[in-house]
Amino acid sequence: MKKILLAFCFVLFTFKIFAQQFSQYNTGTLYDAFENPAQRAFIPDTSNMYASNFLIPNVNLNFFFSGDAQVTLKERLFRNQYDNSALKINQNRYNHTSLNANAYVLMLRTFYSLNGDVEMGISAQLKAEGKGLISDDTFAALNGTQSFNNTTYNNIFNGNYYFQTYNQISFTYREKVTKRLSIGFKLSALLGIAYQKLDVTGSQITYDKQKDTAGVNLRGTYYSGFTPGKANIRDYLPNFRNPGASISIGTIYRTEDNLNIQANIKDLGFIHWSSRSNIYNFNGTANIKGLSTPAREDSIYNKVYNVIRSGNVRGAFVTPINGVAELSVNKSYWIDDNKDFKYSPTLIASKELFYSGFVAGLVNPVQYKNYILTATATYDDLKIFNLGLQAMYKKPNWEVYIGTDKLTQTANMAEYAIQKYPSSFYQNGSYTGADIFIGFSLKFGPVIEHPMNASTIPTGEKGFLGRVWGRLFKTNN
Numbered sequence: 001m002k003k004i005l006l007a008f009c010f011v012l013f014t015f016k017i018f019a020q021q022f023s024q025y026n027t028g029t030l031y032d033a034f035e036n037p038a039q040r041a042f043i044p045d046t047s048n049m050y051a052s053n054f055l056i057p058n059v060n061l062n063f064f065f066s067g068d069a070q071v072t073l074k075e076r077l078f079r080n081q082y083d084n085s086a087l088k089i090n091q092n093r094y095n096h097t098s099l100n101a102n103a104y105v106l107m108l109r110t111f112y113s114l115n116g117d118v119e120m121g122i123s124a125q126l127k128a129e130g131k132g133l134i135s136d137d138t139f140a141a142l143n144g145t146q147s148f149n150n151t152t153y154n155n156i157f158n159g160n161y162y163f164q165t166y167n168q169i170s171f172t173y174r175e176k177v178t179k180r181l182s183i184g185f186k187l188s189a190l191l192g193i194a195y196q197k198l199d200v201t202g203s204q205i206t207y208d209k210q211k212d213t214a215g216v217n218l219r220g221t222y223y224s225g226f227t228p229g230k231a232n233i234r235d236y237l238p239n240f241r242n243p244g245a246s247i248s249i250g251t252i253y254r255t256e257d258n259l260n261i262q263a264n265i266k267d268l269g270f271i272h273w274s275s276r277s278n279i280y281n282f283n284g285t286a287n288i289k290g291l292s293t294p295a296r297e298d299s300i301y302n303k304v305y306n307v308i309r310s311g312n313v314r315g316a317f318v319t320p321i322n323g324v325a326e327l328s329v330n331k332s333y334w335i336d337d338n339k340d341f342k343y344s345p346t347l348i349a350s351k352e353l354f355y356s357g358f359v360a361g362l363v364n365p366v367q368y369k370n371y372i373l374t375a376t377a378t379y380d381d382l383k384i385f386n387l388g389l390q391a392m393y394k395k396p397n398w399e400v401y402i403g404t405d406k407l408t409q410t411a412n413m414a415e416y417a418i419q420k421y422p423s424s425f426y427q428n429g430s431y432t433g434a435d436i437f438i439g440f441s442l443k444f445g446p447v448i449e450h451p452m453n454a455s456t457i458p459t460g461e462k463g464f465l466g467r468v469w470g471r472l473f474k475t476n477n
Contacts, residue, residue: 021060021102021405021437022361023376023390025346026260026330029399030107030441031058034123036264037172037184038250042111042119042448046396049445051109051121056440058104062406064433066382067095069139074416074432082143087136089147090156095139096382097132099163107441109172111448117176124238125168129322131355132161142300144291145207145214157203157218164225164319166271167191167238168246182252192242192271195225195319198308202283207291214288222280222308223317225273244271246321260330268323268353274316281311323353342367357381370395376405384431397443406435 024032026039030051033041041051065073068086075083087093102125109121137156140147169191174184202219225242246269252262286303290296328348335341346363361378376388390403404410413434 022346022348022350022363022378023374023388023403023405023437024401025328025348025363026262026344027365027372027392027394027401029392029394029401029439030109031104031439033109033119033174034104034107034121034170034172034186035266036250036262037186037248038174038182038252038262038264039184040117040119040174040176040182041109041121042117042443043396044111044114044117044448044450047111047448048397048443049111049448051107051441051443053104053107053439053441055106058107058437058439058441060100060102060435060437062101062433062435062437063097063099064384064406064409064431065095065097066384066431067134068093068136069095069134070432072139074413076142078417084140084143084147087140087147089137089140090150090153091136093136094159095132095134095136097130097134097161099128099130101126101128103127104439114448114450117174117182119172119174121172123168123170123172125170126165127168127321128163128165130161130163132159134159134161141205142297144296145209145212148207150207152204152206154204155202157205157216158200160197160199162195162197162319164195164271164321165193166242166244166321167193169238180254184250186248188246188248188267188269190244190246190269190271190321191238191240192225192244192273195223195242195271195273195277197221197223197319212289212291212293214291215285216288216303216307217283217285218304218307219283220308222282223273224278224280241276242271242273244321245269246323258331262326262328262330264324264326265353266324266326267321269321270318271321272316272318275314277314277316278309279313279315279317280309281313282308284310320354322355324350325353326350340369365390372401374403378405386433388435390437398441400440402436402438404435404437406433409433410435 024035028041030041030053033039068088071083071086075081104123104125106124107121109119112118112120135156135158138159168188170186170188172184172186174182176182200218200220203217205214205216207214246267248264248266250262250264252260254260284307286307288299288303290299326348328346330344330346332342332344335343344365348361348363350359358381359378361376363374363376365372365374370393372392372394374390378386386405387407388403388405389407390401392399392401409432413432
């Protein structure tokens with residue numbers, strides 16, 4: 001089988017991007033400060049003035065797959081065989097899929113002014129996101145005719161997916177405009193790398209088992225932000241061929257009883273894909289041969305690929321990126337009199353802006369001196385429950401962490417990849433997934449000092465947001 005086929009199948013069958021890294025909320029890490037614009041990364045009299053990851057990527061990778069085809073997918077990927085026993089043919093059964101990748105290649109942040117706790121920073125990210133809705137029948141068809149008892153089927157291959165990758169270069173600004181309110185924003189230039197969107201709105205297949213062939217008709221639309229087979233390494237470097245922009249805005253309000261209420265609008269933006277892009281309005285038929293032979297996957301892929309890339313029109317188009325709105329409440333509790341143990345739970349609700357995804361989460365970090373262990377539980381609109389775990393070592397001027405927001409599923413995937421006979425298989429209502437995130441940052445430069453003993457860092461004047469707030473509400477004096 002061609003390597004491109006396996007890559008195509010894996011990408012096509014592993015998307016629904018809603019996978020927020022909730023474990024980082026209210027940790028005060030550099031990653032937290034860039035993802036949640038109102039969050040601070042520096043503590044006066046404790047932190048040094050500058051913070052960076054020194055080009056060591058802070059990475060978050062995850063995917064999930066829910067539906068009847070979980071065993072089929074895992075058996076094909078890890079055992080080079082098919083198990084279609086859970087698939088339900090011609091019953092409109094679909095599999096929800098997701099992929100999300102976020103890698104901060106560069107983070108650089110500085111404490112600008114004590115008067116307002118002003119912080120500014122720049123960052124460079126590489127991101128990928130996607131969603132998919134794939135039928136059981138699509139998976140079964142890759143294994144030939146064994147699962148299909150009838151001769152003709154209509155609309156069993158209807159479905160859709162999209163996938164896009166882009167560079168994101170950002171400027172962030174955070175300020176404490178009053179004693180209780182902090183505001184921050186993140187302005188980003190988006191540089192598109194690749195985009196694909198396939199929407200199959202009509203399909204028909206007729207099997208001829210005696211001749212070991214099938215005639216298939218597909219109708220729909222396929223968008224491509226690049227020409228497959230012609231991309232090279234330079235296409236993945238930042239360039240202005242596919243420009244875009246986004247904004248993130250965040251606020252944190254601290255109540256009199258020390259509740260931290262945080263609200264964010266994240267990554268509200270778009271990408272304009274250039275006139276080099278392709279739009280295919282396809283309605284074509286192909287005859288696929290050798291459905292019982294080892295070469296059937298190649299035959300299916302090549303024929304389908306030719307159909308969906310017919311009816312080509314070159315032209316530009318605009319796509320949104322997957323922005324979200326989030327609301328959270330946090331409060332910290334000291335567990336012991338010596339203040340060595342601290343518990344800081346955060347309750348979070350997160351809603352996609354352009355799609356239907358919704359996630360609620362509870363983040364439970366327990367800190368002992370410089371060691372932090374965090375357990376995270378989330379539940380989403382697909383009725384999927386996740387349990388995560390994060391380990392962090394954090395000092396005032398450096399931090400390192402590793403974790404997963406899908407603990408049991410990541411362990412199961414690792415077991416499936418390593419063990420010949422894994423102990424756990426798909427059960428109705430569960431899902432397949434994996435997630436890992438890892439990060440590091442370091443602070444350097446002079447220590448930030450309060451006005452009474454400031455010898456190296458000037459107190460400074462109020463920041464821009466503080467001056468605007470003062471004029472609006474007459475609090476400058």
